[in-house]
Amino acid sequence: MRPFEGVNVLDFTWVGVGPLTVNYLNYYGPTTIKVESSQRPDPHRFTSPFKGGVIGPETSYYFNHAHPTKCLDITLNMNHPKAREIAKRLVAWADIVAESFTPGTMEKWGLDYENLKEIKPDIIMLRTCMQGQTGPSAKQPGLGLVLVALSGYVEIMGWPDRPPCGFSSAFTDFIAPLFNAVSVMAALDYRRRTGKGMCLDISQHEAVLHCIGPLILDSVVNRREPTRSGNRLPNAAPHGMYRCKGEDRWCAIAVFTDEEWKSFCRVVGTPAWTKDPKFQTLLGRKQNEDELDGFVEEWTRERSPEEVMPSMQAAGVGAGVAENVKDMNEDPQLKHYRLFQALEHPYFGNEPYYFPPGFTLSKAPYERARPPLLGEYNEYVYTKLLGIPDEEFVQLMKEGVFD
16 A cells, blocks of 8 residues: 555645645655646646647646646635535545645635534644734735745855845745655554644745755854855865856866865876965965866866766765756656656646656555546546536536536
8 A cells, every 4th residue: 555545635825835745745645635726827727838828728848747646626616605515525525635835725714623523523724824823914915935035045146246046946946845745644544543644834934944054054153154256165175066068068076084185186186276375275275266277167068067977076076967857857767766756647648757766665656647637537526526416506606616
Protein backbone atom coordinates (compact mmCIF):
# COMPACT_ATOMS: atom_id res chain seq x y z
CA MET A 1 0.00 0.00 0.00
CA ARG A 2 1.02 3.57 -0.57
CA PRO A 3 1.23 5.61 2.65
CA PHE A 4 -1.93 7.67 2.10
CA GLU A 5 -4.08 5.04 0.45
CA GLY A 6 -7.57 5.19 1.95
CA VAL A 7 -7.20 8.83 2.99
CA ASN A 8 -9.74 11.26 1.54
CA VAL A 9 -8.63 14.85 0.91
CA LEU A 10 -10.97 17.75 0.18
CA ASP A 11 -8.74 20.38 -1.40
CA PHE A 12 -9.89 24.02 -1.44
CA THR A 13 -6.34 25.31 -2.02
CA TRP A 14 -5.20 27.25 -5.05
CA VAL A 15 -2.25 29.06 -6.65
CA GLY A 16 1.08 27.84 -5.17
CA VAL A 17 1.61 26.73 -1.59
CA GLY A 18 -1.67 24.84 -1.14
CA PRO A 19 -1.54 22.69 -4.29
CA LEU A 20 2.17 21.99 -3.82
CA THR A 21 1.39 20.85 -0.26
CA VAL A 22 -1.38 18.49 -1.33
CA ASN A 23 0.86 17.11 -4.09
CA TYR A 24 3.11 15.55 -1.45
CA LEU A 25 0.12 13.45 -0.41
CA ASN A 26 -1.27 12.89 -3.91
CA TYR A 27 1.85 11.11 -5.12
CA TYR A 28 1.23 8.36 -2.60
CA GLY A 29 -2.32 7.20 -2.80
CA PRO A 30 -5.12 9.36 -1.32
CA THR A 31 -8.39 10.15 -3.04
CA THR A 32 -8.32 13.92 -3.51
CA ILE A 33 -11.13 16.17 -4.67
CA LYS A 34 -9.92 19.56 -5.85
CA VAL A 35 -12.64 22.21 -5.57
CA GLU A 36 -12.58 25.05 -8.10
CA SER A 37 -15.17 27.33 -9.65
CA SER A 38 -15.63 28.33 -13.26
CA GLN A 39 -16.36 31.81 -11.88
CA ARG A 40 -13.05 31.92 -10.01
CA PRO A 41 -10.80 29.03 -11.10
CA ASP A 42 -7.32 28.48 -9.76
CA PRO A 43 -5.39 31.58 -10.94
CA HIS A 44 -2.60 29.35 -12.19
CA ARG A 45 -4.92 28.27 -15.00
CA PHE A 46 -4.44 31.74 -16.45
CA THR A 47 -0.72 32.10 -15.79
CA SER A 48 1.64 32.12 -18.77
CA PRO A 49 3.18 30.53 -20.73
CA PHE A 50 0.27 29.04 -22.68
CA LYS A 51 0.12 26.25 -25.22
CA GLY A 52 0.36 27.85 -28.65
CA GLY A 53 -0.05 31.26 -27.05
CA VAL A 54 -3.79 30.58 -26.55
CA ILE A 55 -5.06 31.79 -23.16
CA GLY A 56 -7.54 29.43 -21.51
CA PRO A 57 -8.18 27.32 -18.40
CA GLU A 58 -6.64 24.19 -19.97
CA THR A 59 -3.65 25.71 -21.79
CA SER A 60 -1.37 26.95 -19.00
CA TYR A 61 1.99 25.23 -18.68
CA TYR A 62 2.31 26.84 -15.24
CA PHE A 63 -0.87 25.18 -13.92
CA ASN A 64 0.11 21.82 -15.36
CA HIS A 65 3.51 21.79 -13.68
CA ALA A 66 1.94 22.68 -10.33
CA HIS A 67 -0.57 19.81 -10.61
CA PRO A 68 1.19 16.69 -11.94
CA THR A 69 -0.76 14.38 -9.61
CA LYS A 70 -4.02 12.51 -9.55
CA CYS A 71 -7.02 14.46 -8.24
CA LEU A 72 -10.73 14.68 -8.98
CA ASP A 73 -11.32 18.25 -10.13
CA ILE A 74 -14.83 19.62 -9.57
CA THR A 75 -16.43 23.04 -9.89
CA LEU A 76 -18.62 24.36 -7.09
CA ASN A 77 -19.92 27.92 -6.86
CA MET A 78 -19.46 28.56 -3.15
CA ASN A 79 -21.44 31.79 -3.36
CA HIS A 80 -24.56 29.68 -3.94
CA PRO A 81 -26.30 28.46 -0.73
CA LYS A 82 -26.92 25.00 -2.19
CA ALA A 83 -23.22 24.69 -3.02
CA ARG A 84 -22.34 25.17 0.64
CA GLU A 85 -24.66 22.33 1.61
CA ILE A 86 -22.97 20.09 -0.94
CA ALA A 87 -19.59 21.16 0.42
CA LYS A 88 -20.66 19.99 3.86
CA ARG A 89 -21.51 16.59 2.41
CA LEU A 90 -18.01 16.47 0.96
CA VAL A 91 -16.59 17.33 4.39
CA ALA A 92 -18.42 14.31 5.83
CA TRP A 93 -16.61 12.18 3.23
CA ALA A 94 -13.18 13.70 3.87
CA ASP A 95 -10.39 12.94 6.33
CA ILE A 96 -8.49 16.14 5.52
CA VAL A 97 -9.82 19.54 4.46
CA ALA A 98 -7.12 21.86 3.10
CA GLU A 99 -7.59 25.56 2.31
CA SER A 100 -5.30 28.47 1.50
CA PHE A 101 -7.63 31.46 1.29
CA THR A 102 -7.38 34.79 3.08
CA PRO A 103 -8.70 34.29 6.67
CA GLY A 104 -12.44 34.70 6.90
CA THR A 105 -13.29 33.02 3.60
CA MET A 106 -14.08 29.59 5.02
CA GLU A 107 -15.98 31.24 7.90
CA LYS A 108 -18.15 33.10 5.37
CA TRP A 109 -19.11 29.75 3.87
CA GLY A 110 -19.74 28.12 7.25
CA LEU A 111 -16.71 25.85 6.77
CA ASP A 112 -14.44 26.98 9.61
CA TYR A 113 -12.97 24.31 11.88
CA GLU A 114 -15.70 24.52 14.54
CA ASN A 115 -18.37 23.85 11.93
CA LEU A 116 -16.31 21.11 10.29
CA LYS A 117 -16.05 19.33 13.66
CA GLU A 118 -19.83 19.35 13.92
CA ILE A 119 -19.97 17.50 10.62
CA LYS A 120 -17.04 15.16 11.27
CA PRO A 121 -15.48 15.22 14.77
CA ASP A 122 -12.13 13.68 13.75
CA ILE A 123 -11.56 15.94 10.73
CA ILE A 124 -8.08 17.32 10.10
CA MET A 125 -8.10 20.86 8.74
CA LEU A 126 -5.05 22.45 7.16
CA ARG A 127 -5.20 26.25 6.98
CA THR A 128 -2.21 27.70 5.17
CA CYS A 129 -2.26 31.41 4.46
CA MET A 130 0.36 34.13 4.40
CA GLN A 131 0.34 35.20 8.06
CA GLY A 132 -1.88 32.75 9.92
CA GLN A 133 -5.52 32.99 11.00
CA THR A 134 -5.16 35.47 13.87
CA GLY A 135 -3.27 38.64 14.73
CA PRO A 136 -3.15 42.23 13.44
CA SER A 137 -1.88 41.28 9.96
CA ALA A 138 -3.73 37.99 9.50
CA LYS A 139 -6.25 39.27 6.96
CA GLN A 140 -3.69 40.93 4.72
CA PRO A 141 -4.04 39.15 1.35
CA GLY A 142 -1.00 38.34 -0.70
CA LEU A 143 0.83 35.78 -2.80
CA GLY A 144 4.37 34.46 -2.87
CA LEU A 145 6.19 37.53 -4.16
CA VAL A 146 4.66 39.62 -1.36
CA LEU A 147 5.74 37.02 1.17
CA VAL A 148 9.28 36.94 -0.24
CA ALA A 149 9.55 40.65 0.50
CA LEU A 150 7.77 40.47 3.85
CA SER A 151 10.08 37.68 5.03
CA GLY A 152 13.31 39.61 4.42
CA TYR A 153 14.55 37.74 1.39
CA VAL A 154 14.38 40.68 -1.01
CA GLU A 155 16.54 42.88 1.22
CA ILE A 156 19.42 40.39 1.12
CA MET A 157 19.17 39.53 -2.60
CA GLY A 158 21.31 41.52 -5.01
CA TRP A 159 24.49 43.60 -5.18
CA PRO A 160 25.57 45.97 -2.40
CA ASP A 161 25.64 49.01 -4.71
CA ARG A 162 22.22 48.36 -6.24
CA PRO A 163 18.57 48.17 -5.07
CA PRO A 164 17.17 44.81 -3.92
CA CYS A 165 16.45 42.45 -6.80
CA GLY A 166 14.66 39.56 -5.10
CA PHE A 167 13.88 36.25 -6.77
CA SER A 168 12.47 35.67 -10.24
CA SER A 169 9.73 33.52 -8.68
CA ALA A 170 7.93 33.10 -5.38
CA PHE A 171 10.76 31.28 -3.60
CA THR A 172 8.74 30.91 -0.40
CA ASP A 173 6.14 28.82 -2.27
CA PHE A 174 8.64 25.98 -2.24
CA ILE A 175 9.48 26.20 1.48
CA ALA A 176 6.08 26.49 3.17
CA PRO A 177 4.64 23.30 1.58
CA LEU A 178 7.31 21.20 3.31
CA PHE A 179 6.17 22.42 6.74
CA ASN A 180 2.53 21.96 5.76
CA ALA A 181 2.95 18.42 4.45
CA VAL A 182 4.92 17.20 7.48
CA SER A 183 2.33 18.75 9.79
CA VAL A 184 -0.50 16.96 7.99
CA MET A 185 1.40 13.67 8.24
CA ALA A 186 1.87 14.21 11.98
CA ALA A 187 -1.84 15.00 12.35
CA LEU A 188 -2.77 11.79 10.53
CA ASP A 189 -0.51 9.82 12.85
CA TYR A 190 -2.04 11.58 15.88
CA ARG A 191 -5.54 10.72 14.68
CA ARG A 192 -4.54 7.12 14.08
CA ARG A 193 -3.29 6.85 17.68
CA THR A 194 -5.99 8.88 19.45
CA GLY A 195 -9.01 9.01 17.16
CA LYS A 196 -8.94 12.81 17.34
CA GLY A 197 -8.57 15.36 14.57
CA MET A 198 -7.08 18.85 14.75
CA CYS A 199 -6.81 22.21 13.03
CA LEU A 200 -3.40 23.16 11.66
CA ASP A 201 -3.01 26.95 11.46
CA ILE A 202 0.29 27.35 9.61
CA SER A 203 1.61 30.82 8.95
CA GLN A 204 3.69 30.73 5.78
CA HIS A 205 5.50 33.84 6.98
CA GLU A 206 6.75 32.07 10.11
CA ALA A 207 7.64 28.86 8.28
CA VAL A 208 9.82 30.48 5.63
CA LEU A 209 11.93 32.41 8.16
CA HIS A 210 13.56 29.05 8.86
CA CYS A 211 15.89 29.52 5.88
CA ILE A 212 17.37 32.78 7.16
CA GLY A 213 17.56 31.72 10.81
CA PRO A 214 21.33 32.38 11.09
CA LEU A 215 20.88 35.93 9.78
CA ILE A 216 18.08 36.61 12.25
CA LEU A 217 20.23 35.23 15.09
CA ASP A 218 23.18 37.38 14.02
CA SER A 219 20.95 40.45 14.06
CA VAL A 220 19.50 39.67 17.50
CA VAL A 221 22.79 38.70 19.16
CA ASN A 222 25.37 40.85 17.36
CA ARG A 223 23.16 43.73 16.17
CA ARG A 224 24.43 43.21 12.61
CA GLU A 225 21.77 44.00 10.04
CA PRO A 226 22.07 41.64 7.03
CA THR A 227 21.95 43.25 3.62
CA ARG A 228 23.00 42.58 0.03
CA SER A 229 26.43 41.09 -0.61
CA GLY A 230 26.06 39.66 -4.12
CA ASN A 231 27.42 36.11 -4.27
CA ARG A 232 29.90 36.57 -1.44
CA LEU A 233 29.95 35.01 2.01
CA PRO A 234 31.92 36.25 5.03
CA ASN A 235 33.55 32.85 5.55
CA ALA A 236 34.53 31.85 2.00
CA ALA A 237 36.77 33.12 -0.81
CA PRO A 238 36.78 32.68 -3.70
CA HIS A 239 33.00 32.34 -3.62
CA GLY A 240 30.92 33.36 -6.60
CA MET A 241 29.69 32.81 -10.13
CA TYR A 242 32.52 32.94 -12.64
CA ARG A 243 32.18 33.53 -16.35
CA CYS A 244 33.26 30.58 -18.48
CA LYS A 245 33.92 29.87 -22.12
CA GLY A 246 30.84 30.21 -24.31
CA GLU A 247 27.90 32.59 -24.52
CA ASP A 248 26.48 33.42 -21.08
CA ARG A 249 28.06 30.35 -19.46
CA TRP A 250 28.96 30.37 -15.77
CA CYS A 251 30.16 28.12 -12.98
CA ALA A 252 29.85 28.54 -9.23
CA ILE A 253 33.00 27.97 -7.15
CA ALA A 254 33.09 27.98 -3.34
CA VAL A 255 36.30 27.73 -1.26
CA PHE A 256 35.79 27.70 2.52
CA THR A 257 38.91 26.24 4.14
CA ASP A 258 42.66 26.61 3.68
CA GLU A 259 42.80 22.98 2.57
CA GLU A 260 40.21 23.67 -0.11
CA TRP A 261 42.26 26.71 -1.16
CA LYS A 262 45.32 24.52 -1.63
CA SER A 263 43.27 22.08 -3.70
CA PHE A 264 41.86 24.95 -5.75
CA CYS A 265 45.37 26.22 -6.47
CA ARG A 266 46.45 22.81 -7.74
CA VAL A 267 43.46 22.64 -10.09
CA VAL A 268 44.21 26.04 -11.64
CA GLY A 269 47.85 25.03 -12.11
CA THR A 270 49.41 27.02 -9.23
CA PRO A 271 50.10 30.23 -11.18
CA ALA A 272 52.17 32.98 -9.54
CA TRP A 273 49.17 34.81 -8.06
CA THR A 274 48.15 31.75 -6.02
CA LYS A 275 51.50 32.00 -4.17
CA ASP A 276 51.02 35.65 -3.24
CA PRO A 277 51.11 35.93 0.59
CA LYS A 278 47.94 38.04 0.63
CA PHE A 279 45.94 35.07 -0.65
CA GLN A 280 47.29 32.47 1.78
CA THR A 281 44.68 33.03 4.50
CA LEU A 282 40.92 33.49 4.40
CA LEU A 283 41.30 36.97 5.92
CA GLY A 284 43.76 37.94 3.22
CA ARG A 285 41.58 36.56 0.46
CA LYS A 286 38.55 38.44 1.82
CA GLN A 287 40.53 41.69 2.03
CA ASN A 288 41.62 41.32 -1.60
CA GLU A 289 38.52 39.64 -2.96
CA ASP A 290 37.98 41.83 -6.02
CA GLU A 291 41.49 41.12 -7.23
CA LEU A 292 41.15 37.43 -6.42
CA ASP A 293 37.88 37.12 -8.36
CA GLY A 294 39.57 38.69 -11.36
CA PHE A 295 42.31 36.06 -11.33
CA VAL A 296 39.79 33.23 -10.93
CA GLU A 297 37.73 34.45 -13.86
CA GLU A 298 40.83 34.72 -16.08
CA TRP A 299 41.19 30.98 -15.58
CA THR A 300 37.51 30.03 -15.93
CA ARG A 301 37.04 32.14 -19.11
CA GLU A 302 39.31 29.72 -20.99
CA ARG A 303 37.23 26.68 -20.03
CA SER A 304 33.62 25.55 -20.34
CA PRO A 305 31.64 25.22 -17.10
CA GLU A 306 31.42 21.48 -17.83
CA GLU A 307 35.23 21.39 -17.58
CA VAL A 308 35.49 23.61 -14.51
CA MET A 309 32.93 21.79 -12.37
CA PRO A 310 34.30 18.21 -12.46
CA SER A 311 37.90 19.33 -12.11
CA MET A 312 37.05 21.28 -8.96
CA GLN A 313 34.79 18.61 -7.55
CA ALA A 314 37.42 15.93 -8.07
CA ALA A 315 39.77 17.99 -5.90
CA GLY A 316 37.18 18.43 -3.15
CA VAL A 317 36.23 22.00 -4.03
CA GLY A 318 32.55 22.92 -4.28
CA ALA A 319 31.56 23.82 -7.85
CA GLY A 320 28.45 23.69 -10.01
CA VAL A 321 27.46 24.60 -13.55
CA ALA A 322 24.86 27.38 -13.75
CA GLU A 323 22.51 25.18 -15.72
CA ASN A 324 19.92 26.54 -18.12
CA VAL A 325 16.74 24.64 -19.04
CA LYS A 326 18.47 22.77 -21.85
CA ASP A 327 21.21 21.67 -19.45
CA MET A 328 18.67 20.38 -16.94
CA ASN A 329 16.81 18.38 -19.57
CA GLU A 330 20.11 16.68 -20.44
CA ASP A 331 21.52 16.38 -16.91
CA PRO A 332 22.53 12.71 -16.36
CA GLN A 333 21.75 12.86 -12.63
CA LEU A 334 18.23 14.15 -13.22
CA LYS A 335 17.74 11.53 -15.93
CA HIS A 336 18.86 8.83 -13.49
CA TYR A 337 16.03 9.78 -11.10
CA ARG A 338 13.59 10.24 -14.01
CA LEU A 339 12.74 13.73 -12.83
CA PHE A 340 11.07 14.56 -16.15
CA GLN A 341 8.48 12.05 -17.29
CA ALA A 342 5.96 12.42 -20.10
CA LEU A 343 2.19 11.97 -19.82
CA GLU A 344 -0.56 12.36 -22.39
CA HIS A 345 -2.75 15.44 -21.97
CA PRO A 346 -5.83 16.28 -24.07
CA TYR A 347 -4.57 19.80 -24.82
CA PHE A 348 -0.80 19.32 -24.69
CA GLY A 349 -0.21 15.90 -26.16
CA ASN A 350 2.85 14.11 -24.81
CA GLU A 351 4.03 16.60 -22.18
CA PRO A 352 6.97 16.13 -19.76
CA TYR A 353 6.28 16.73 -16.04
CA TYR A 354 8.29 16.65 -12.83
CA PHE A 355 7.99 13.36 -10.90
CA PRO A 356 7.95 13.37 -7.94
CA PRO A 357 8.90 16.50 -5.93
CA GLY A 358 12.38 15.67 -4.73
CA PHE A 359 11.95 12.27 -3.12
CA THR A 360 11.01 8.65 -3.72
CA LEU A 361 10.09 5.91 -1.25
CA SER A 362 11.74 2.52 -1.48
CA LYS A 363 8.65 0.50 -0.53
CA ALA A 364 5.84 2.57 -2.02
CA PRO A 365 5.71 3.58 -5.69
CA TYR A 366 4.37 7.04 -6.44
CA GLU A 367 1.40 7.48 -8.72
CA ARG A 368 1.60 9.65 -11.82
CA ALA A 369 -1.32 11.41 -13.45
CA ARG A 370 -1.82 14.25 -15.87
CA PRO A 371 -3.16 17.55 -14.50
CA PRO A 372 -6.96 17.66 -14.24
CA LEU A 373 -9.26 19.64 -16.49
CA LEU A 374 -11.57 22.20 -14.89
CA GLY A 375 -14.64 20.39 -13.54
CA GLU A 376 -13.59 17.15 -15.22
CA TYR A 377 -15.02 14.94 -12.48
CA ASN A 378 -18.25 16.79 -11.68
CA GLU A 379 -20.57 14.03 -12.77
CA TYR A 380 -18.56 11.28 -11.07
CA VAL A 381 -18.17 13.06 -7.73
CA TYR A 382 -21.71 14.42 -7.46
CA THR A 383 -23.71 11.49 -8.83
CA LYS A 384 -21.54 8.49 -7.99
CA LEU A 385 -19.58 9.51 -4.89
CA LEU A 386 -22.26 11.70 -3.23
CA GLY A 387 -25.18 9.84 -4.77
CA ILE A 388 -27.06 12.87 -6.10
CA PRO A 389 -29.78 11.60 -8.51
CA ASP A 390 -29.25 12.47 -12.17
CA GLU A 391 -32.37 14.67 -12.31
CA GLU A 392 -31.28 16.66 -9.27
CA PHE A 393 -27.74 16.95 -10.63
CA VAL A 394 -29.05 18.44 -13.88
CA GLN A 395 -31.32 20.85 -11.99
CA LEU A 396 -28.48 22.01 -9.73
CA MET A 397 -26.33 22.50 -12.78
CA LYS A 398 -29.04 24.70 -14.36
CA GLU A 399 -29.21 26.74 -11.15
CA GLY A 400 -25.49 27.52 -11.35
CA VAL A 401 -24.49 25.49 -8.28
CA PHE A 402 -21.64 23.89 -10.24
CA ASP A 403 -20.46 27.06 -11.97
